[in-house]
Amino acid sequence: MKKWRIQKNRDWAVAAFFLLLFSYLAAGRYQQPINEWLMSVSPEKMSSFNQPEHQGVYFAAIFLAAVLFSLLWLWQRKAEGKSVKEMLLILWAGTAVFLTGISLSYHLECRRIVNTPYDTDLVPQVDLTFHIGAESYLAELTEEAQKELLWLCLDLEPLSLEKQEVIQEQTGWDWDAEIQIWYPEYQNHSYRLWFHLKDQILRFHKGHSTETDLYYDGTRIREFLTEQDLI
Numbered sequence: 615m616k617k618w619r620i621q622k623n624r625d626w627a628v629a630a631f632f633l634l635l636f637s638y639l640a641a642g643r644y645q646q647p648i649n650e651w652l653m654s655v656s657p658e659k660m661s662s663f664n665q666p667e668h669q670g671v672y673f674a675a676i677f678l679a680a681v682l683f684s685l686l687w688l689w690q691r692k693a694e695g696k697s698v699k700e701m702l703l704i705l706w707a708g709t710a711v712f713l714t715g716i717s718l719s720y721h722l723e724c725r726r727i728v729n730t731p732y733d734t735d736l737v738p739q740v741d742l743t744f745h746i747g748a749e750s751y752l753a754e755l756t757e758e759a760q761k762e763l764l765w766l767c768l769d770l771e772p773l774s775l776e777k778q779e780v781i782q783e784q785t786g787w788d789w790d791a792e793i794q795i796w797y798p799e800y801q802n803h804s805y806r807l808w809f810h811l812k813d814q815i816l817r818f819h820k821g822h823s824t825e826t827d828l829y830y831d832g833t834r835i836r837e838f839l840t841e842q843d844l845i
Contacts, residue, residue: 641674669720680709770830
């Protein structure tokens, strides 16, 4: 049995490398559910269209590799009758530093993306599409109307959690209008906002599932569209 034990520091380094590689491949297979969970702790106007893709996988991979390495270390040292505390403390202190750095990187990048309208001079494309039965048509908006619609979409009042839960339980909604806002790519990221309007309710597409979408009071947008003789 002794010949199967790790004997040298070089062997531990090789073992750590392969554990990290295995953990990265395993985490990569679950990238979508990992990112969906991260969406719950992301800024309000962050969506799956704009979400940084890799930090979640890095976080899960490093955590899993640390767990596997800890188990391997425990098995090895227990078999040799040696203490395990010191190395594990060092391992998890280092892991905590890495995970904290990845978390900060994710949140800072999310903040930079959602602040694109405020921190840059980029001019977005604003599309307004109306749906009438099975027909759809793109509204013609002046430059000033696009700007006003943009800032109305950026300054929204969310509905109460109770109202949002009631809306989420309803199915088969026929939305009156669709608003899409596209910012050009900036620092390797673009920013997209996608809304649907029904009466005074505005739905923000946040993720892959309608269960993660957010709902806002769309009264001011409805009034704007009426003033513009669009509805």
